[in-house]
């Protein structure tokens with residue numbers, strides 16, 4: 163098989179686990195991990211690694227040609243909370259990196275692109291529950307604006323130049339292997355660490371803030387699933403809605419208390435509350451299910467058991 167994969171942003175929350183998964187699926191030497199900084203020892207030793215700035219077109223092109231890359235997963239991005247602090251930096255990183263990769267595909271230097279979108283494409287005027295694939299989208303964050311714009315460009319490059327770009331709208335992602343950085347949904351990872359360490363957690367969102375979430379294993383399966391499905395199955399070339407779980411801080415607390423009864427949560431909402439309030443509570447992902455067979459597996463209680471079990475040794 164000719165396939166050779168480049169992951170840009172391999173050291174991030176999704177990139178780290180995606181690298182491990184793709185290397186085990188396709189063989190280590192076929193998956194080139196890259197990031198702006200050196201990766202973990204495990205990542206550097208388990209296969210090829212390149213230092214690569216997602217904003218540097220020439221450097222990406224050089225790596226693509228040297229390694230004869232066919233598929234690019236562009237995972238470098240600035241998330242919602244950080245992008246509110248550095249709007250222009252967030253916009254530049256999220257947009258320029260996408261154009262670089264789309265242009266490489268347009269010029270036939272690569273065959274296929276994965277680009278992550280997010281539930282942040284939706285805004286305060288979007289229907290909040292069971293948010294449909296096609297609906298009102300008026301994002302109110304820099305991150306959301308960059309993702310919605312990116313979706314339009316993905317569809318445009320597909321329609322105009324035949325670029326094979328595939329994308330999903332990630333909900334908040336939860337993993338015990340890597341920490342998220344700069345997102346609004348990050349509390350749902352931090353809460354497990356604090357529950358084990360301090361038996362209490364001060365949450366930056368209020369008790370009733372229901373958001374779409376997903377366990378990382380499901381997200382990785384979805385990511386590779388959409389990339390590996392036949393081209394004809396992909397009917398949406400902007401980005402697919404993707405759903406797994408929906409819960410609020412009170413509900414995740416109740417799930418943790420089944421294992422740690424003394425665990426307590428208190429609330430001190432900050433600027434991230436307004437971001438969360440602008441996003442949907444649950445997502446209708448029937449098009450992803452119909453078109454390329456997406457199915458989520460992990461429930462909230464299953465995720466809690468896995469998270470606590472895998473993190474407990476860190477806090478003994």
Ligand code: AKB
Nearest residue numbers: 241242280345346347
């Ligand atoms: C964030 O909170 O910014 C991200 C996202 C929902 O895309 N996790």
